[in-house]
Amino acid sequence: xxxxxxxxxxxxxxxxxxxxxxxxxxxxxxxxxxxxxxxxxxxxxxxxxxxxxxxxxxxxxxxxxxxxxxxxxxxxxxxxxxxxxxxxxxxxxxxxxxxxxxxxxxxxxxxxxxxxxxxxxxxxxxxxxxxxxxxxxxxxxxxxxxxxxxxxxxxxxxxxxxxxxxxxxxxxxxxxxxxxxxxxxxxxxxxxxxxxxxxxxxxxxxxxxxxxxx
Amino acid sequence: xxxxxxxxxxxxxxxxxxxxxxxxxxxxxxxxxxxxxxxxxxxxxxxxxxxxxxxxxxxxxxxxxxxxxxxxxxxxxxxxxxxxxxxxxxxxxxxxxxxxxxxxxxxxxxxxxxxxxxxxxxxxxxxxxxxxxxxxxxxxxxxxxxxxxxxxxxxxxxxxxxxxxxxxxxxxxxxxxxxxxxxxxxxxxxxxxxxxxxxxxxxxxxxxxxxxxx
Amino acid sequence: xxxxxxxxxxxxxxxxxxxxxxxxxxxxxxxxxxxxxxxxxxxxxxxxxxxxxxxxxxxxxxxxxxxxxxxxxxxxxxxxxxxxxxxxxxxxxxxxxxxxxxxxxxxxxxxxxxxxxxxxxxxxxxxxxxxxxxxxxxxxxxxxxxxxxxxxxxxxxxxxxxxxxxxxxxxxxxxxxxxxxxxxxxxxxxxxxxxxxxxxxxxxxxxxxxxxxx
Amino acid sequence: xxxxxxxxxxxxxxxxxxxxxxxxxxxxxxxxxxxxxxxxxxxxxxxxxxxxxxxxxxxxxxxxxxxxxxxxxxxxxxxxxxxxxxxxxxxxxxxxxxxxxxxxxxxxxxxxxxxxxxxxxxxxxxxxxxxxxxxxxxxxxxxxxxxxxxxxxxxxxxxxxxxxxxxxxxxxxxxxxxxxxxxxxxxxxxxxxxxxxxxxxxxxxxxxxxxxxx
DNA sequence: CATGAATGAGAATTCATTCAT
DNA sequence: TATGAATGAATTCTCATTCAT
Numbered sequence: 019x020x021x022x023x024x025x026x027x028x029x030x031x032x033x034x035x036x037x038x039x040x041x042x043x044x045x046x047x048x049x050x051x052x053x054x055x056x057x058x059x060x061x062x063x064x065x066x067x068x069x070x071x072x073x074x075x076x077x078x079x080x081x082x083x084x085x086x087x088x089x090x091x092x093x094x095x096x097x098x099x100x101x102x103x104x105x106x107x108x109x110x111x112x113x114x115x116x117x118x119x120x121x122x123x124x125x126x127x128x129x130x131x132x133x134x135x136x137x138x139x140x141x142x143x144x145x146x147x148x149x150x151x152x153x154x155x156x157x158x159x160x161x162x163x164x165x166x167x168x169x170x171x172x173x174x175x176x177x178x179x180x181x182x183x184x185x186x187x188x189x190x191x192x193x194x195x196x197x198x199x200x201x202x203x204x205x206x207x208x209x210x211x212x213x214x215x216x217x218x219x220x221x222x223x224x225x226x227x228x229x230x231x232x
Numbered sequence: 233x234x235x236x237x238x239x240x241x242x243x244x245x246x247x248x249x250x251x252x253x254x255x256x257x258x259x260x261x262x263x264x265x266x267x268x269x270x271x272x273x274x275x276x277x278x279x280x281x282x283x284x285x286x287x288x289x290x291x292x293x294x295x296x297x298x299x300x301x302x303x304x305x306x307x308x309x310x311x312x313x314x315x316x317x318x319x320x321x322x323x324x325x326x327x328x329x330x331x332x333x334x335x336x337x338x339x340x341x342x343x344x345x346x347x348x349x350x351x352x353x354x355x356x357x358x359x360x361x362x363x364x365x366x367x368x369x370x371x372x373x374x375x376x377x378x379x380x381x382x383x384x385x386x387x388x389x390x391x392x393x394x395x396x397x398x399x400x401x402x403x404x405x406x407x408x409x410x411x412x413x414x415x416x417x418x419x420x421x422x423x424x425x426x427x428x429x430x431x432x433x434x435x436x437x438x439x440x441x442x443x444x445x446x
Numbered sequence: 447x448x449x450x451x452x453x454x455x456x457x458x459x460x461x462x463x464x465x466x467x468x469x470x471x472x473x474x475x476x477x478x479x480x481x482x483x484x485x486x487x488x489x490x491x492x493x494x495x496x497x498x499x500x501x502x503x504x505x506x507x508x509x510x511x512x513x514x515x516x517x518x519x520x521x522x523x524x525x526x527x528x529x530x531x532x533x534x535x536x537x538x539x540x541x542x543x544x545x546x547x548x549x550x551x552x553x554x555x556x557x558x559x560x561x562x563x564x565x566x567x568x569x570x571x572x573x574x575x576x577x578x579x580x581x582x583x584x585x586x587x588x589x590x591x592x593x594x595x596x597x598x599x600x601x602x603x604x605x606x607x608x609x610x611x612x613x614x615x616x617x618x619x620x621x622x623x624x625x626x627x628x629x630x631x632x633x634x635x636x637x638x639x640x641x642x643x644x645x646x647x648x649x650x651x652x653x654x655x656x657x658x659x660x
Numbered sequence: 661x662x663x664x665x666x667x668x669x670x671x672x673x674x675x676x677x678x679x680x681x682x683x684x685x686x687x688x689x690x691x692x693x694x695x696x697x698x699x700x701x702x703x704x705x706x707x708x709x710x711x712x713x714x715x716x717x718x719x720x721x722x723x724x725x726x727x728x729x730x731x732x733x734x735x736x737x738x739x740x741x742x743x744x745x746x747x748x749x750x751x752x753x754x755x756x757x758x759x760x761x762x763x764x765x766x767x768x769x770x771x772x773x774x775x776x777x778x779x780x781x782x783x784x785x786x787x788x789x790x791x792x793x794x795x796x797x798x799x800x801x802x803x804x805x806x807x808x809x810x811x812x813x814x815x816x817x818x819x820x821x822x823x824x825x826x827x828x829x830x831x832x833x834x835x836x837x838x839x840x841x842x843x844x845x846x847x848x849x850x851x852x853x854x855x856x857x858x859x860x861x862x863x864x865x866x867x868x869x870x871x872x873x874x
Numbered sequence: 875c876a877t878g879a880a881t882g883a884g885a886a887t888t889c890a891t892t893c894a895t
Numbered sequence: 896t897a898t899g900a901a902t903g904a905a906t907t908c909t910c911a912t913t914c915a916t
Contacts, residue, residue: 033895034899051357055269058885069901070887080886140267140354143419153417181435187410188439195405203367205357221395225402228443248875273911283876284912294911462896481782483697487890497898498891508890568782571693571847581845609863616867619837624829631795633785649823653830656871675916676878700906711880716908 038076040066046087050133054084054141084141088148091134092155098125102163106170111177112227119193119219126157126194127215132201139202157194161186168230177230185230192222252290254280260301264347268298268355298355302362305348306370312339316377320384325391326441333407333433340371340408341429346415353416371408375400382444392446399444406436466504468494474515478561482512482569512569516576519562520584526553530591534598539605540655547621547647554585554622555643560629567630585622589614596658606660613658620650680718682708688729692775696726696783726783730790733776734798740767744805748812753819754869761835761861768799768836769857774843781844799836803828810872820874827872834864 044066048057059080063070077083101121108114125131134152142149164186172179179185196218197210210218258279262271273294277284291297315335322328339345348366356363378400386393393399410432411424424432472493476485487508491498505511529549536542553559562580570577592614600607607613624646625638638646686708690699701722705712719725743763750756767773776794784791806828814821821827838860839852852860 037900053269053354053357055267056358059887060885069903071889071902072900074887075899136353136356139350139416142350142417143265143267144270146419149417149419153414184435188406188435191405191409191413192402192439195409196401199405200367202353203356203363205360205363221398221402225406225439225443229439272909274909283878285876285878288912289875479785481697481785483695484786486888488888497896499897499899502891503896564781564784567778567844568695570778570845571695572698574847577845577847581842612863615838616834616863619833619841620830620867623833623837627833628795630781631784631791633788633791649826649830653834653867653871657867679879701908702906711882712908713881713910714879717878722907 034076037066037068037072041068041073041076041083042087042090045083046091049084049087050091050130050137053137054080054144059083081145084145085148088134088138088145088152091130092152094130098122098160099163102160102167106167108171111171111231112223115227116220116223119189119223120216122160122190123193123197123215123219124212127197127201127210131156132198132209135198136202136205157190161190164189175232178232179230185226189222189226192226193219248290251280251282251286255282255287255290255297256301256304259297260305263298263301264305264344264351267351268294268358273297295359298359299362302348302352302359302366305344306366308344312336312374313377316374316381320381322385325385325445326437329441330434330437333403333437334430336374336404337407337411337429337433338426341411341415341424345370346412349412350416350419371404375404378403389446391444393444399440403436403440406440407433462504465494465496465500469496469501469504469511470515470518473511474519477512477515478519478558478565481565482508482572487511509573512573513576516562516566516573516580519558520580522558526550526588527591530588530595534595536599536604539599539659540651543655544648544651547617547651548644550588550618551621551625551643551647552640555625555629555638559584560626563626564630564633585618589618592617603660605658607658613654617650617654620654621647676718679708679710679714683710683715683718683725684729684732687725688733691726691729692733692772692779695779696722696786701725723787726787727790730776730780730787730794733772734794736772740764740802741805744802744809748809750813753813753873754865757869758862758865761865762858764802764832765835765839765857765861766854769839769843769852773798774840777840778844778847799832803832806831817874819872821872827868831864831868834868835861 041062045057045062048061048065059070059073062083063073066073073083077086098121101118105114105118138149138152161183165182168177168179168185168189169182171177172182197215201209255276259271259276262275262279273284273287276297277287280287287297291300312335315332319328319332352363352366375397379396382391382393382399382403383396385391386396391399411429415423469490473485473490476489476493487498487501490511491501494501501511505514526549529546533542533546566577566580589611593610596605596607596613596617597610599605600610605613625643629637683704687699687704690703690707701712701715704725705715708715715725719728740763743760747756747760780791780794803825807824810819810821810827810831811824813819814824839857843851
């Protein structure tokens, strides 16, 4: 009876939606690990424990499945813009920026995000539109948020900045580049401890403030 | 032996070596453009204008061919270490570092290098050893050279640096990150003019010196 | 029964019969356009807006569905026998035969009829029984009617005919062959205007009468 | 040694050409019997006793194979134009035209030709270009030859003809229609004896001459 | 040694038909 | 009764690799 209840029509999520979710989860894992060409529809169906037909009924073809997977994964990438915007009101520039940087790098340098990034770079030739899309959203949106915030801080006389966008990009990469670059080339291994990441954040903030603080 | 002598007695490079080169050139282009799985041995043979058997005579299998291609392409990536080392004797820190940065970014941000980088990131899961190898050499070696040079400059009292490796990495990425990141996601399009690149170099140098100059 | 009554007590045609009709209409169009193998049960169900199960409830399998479609379409092919029989009483042989021929060709050379003919020829190997059946009815029945009528006209001394069946077949094909043949090979295009068809009819009648009129 | 001689390089036809012929023969039989969709590339390879790869190396895809088969089969359809042209000099109109008609129907009403015709009609929707092509050549070319010859005979005062093309078409179909039509709907069975065919020819000639002889 | 053919598997996709709900 | 899912095979086409000539 309990078992039956799970599949009963009273559930909010129907059989169909459940299967669709199973397919997406399976495909996400496989695409992220093995890439587009390295993932077969058979594998997806098997891992999702559905028939190939069901996969094809939910997603017209492999390309559409890939698209859906990427969009889904990209959505789940944490949104950091609000946090960045809030920082514009800081009363303690150095400390708050340090804290922001630490949270930023900790958010971005996560296995899922890095795998997604690697996958998109790998498939940029085959799926230019998807790559472009992702590029503009992550970390593009966050960098834009930084640019806005830096401009406000410049308005408050706390920073001296000519080109907020350029400065924001410099800030972001000062913090992220080293672990990100390493992660791109080391697919499987564990990468960095939180302490490591904090150090990158702190060093990046130090350099940034040396150049841009009034 | 007599037979062979008849066919190419005067050639400096035997038929075999010539064909090997043809195969490598064909495979390099194809792998860089289409990736590992996107390149078939048939295509390689056809583009090199040799038979498939010849390909397999020279390279045991597709994996070995890929290895050879990557090593070959990586070697051809410009060596910048001497230039960096020479800079340790500078009499004009700001100007010379600016010039160095401009040459650095111009060297690195080249289609071939970028394609190679994308390819390696794409195949990092399938070929961890190759990716690791490349990571440590390029831009690793150049960054090491920067680290050495920055330490010498610190010794000469021109810079104030605790962690030369970290500072070198920051320097490199301050300059390269933005165009590099963009290039990773935009496979085909033209990317940046020399003037654009110079601006990245100049801005990077400015920030770096603000943080590290005595 | 009570339950059923609730769902459609007033309908003349039950839900079931309506769906059956929808399936047949959908299948007819698809089979005629795309052939037997070119039509999938999925398409049929989708176009008829019913579930596949419903299709299978009404028609055991694809073959039976095809059979039903052909029979239905063949029935709808215009019956010309009465018109032909009436002509036996003509008082004006040449003129009435011309008129008859014009109506004959106009009736036969119609998209639906031609598509059906092409379909049956295409599937004659797979469905010999159906093809045989259709062959004997259309235009077989009409030709038989012509044979009867020609014999009567011979009895009235208006024609001189030894083999009424043969003469009837000659008459029919003298009129139909050219546009029919063309239509078989040109699946999509518009074929002939009414004026064209009338010319074929007139020319056919002229030749026929030259050979068979007393 | 005898066996080896068959495959020696001294043969005019190389291995490759031999395989190509084997594939075409196999495919011709299968396509003619089972149609385009009813024939699988696996079957073709198996019947030709070659690997699927070999099939695909000779013919890019199924469509191209089909094209080649049709062209080959259409070429082998007997050319009747010379015979028809020679008839323009006849000294014995009725007898020679009868003889010509008998040879004509005997040539056309042959299993291979009929199968090819049925196949082309079946696939006219999928391959309009091929169907059009065939239509214009066979029996189009022969009918054109009849038209030329009839015109010459009219010039010699032996026939009275306004529209040579129309008369030629009438002539051809007067002779062919009945067995052709039957053959289209009866895919497998034996159809007509030579005597039957001669009767169709004679009757057709009789009617034609009644209408067109001076 | 090098070319064409073969192998044997695997990929994407589709189909007719049948369960289970 | 009718819907979505499942089944299981088939189809077109490609691939890496290996023989045979």
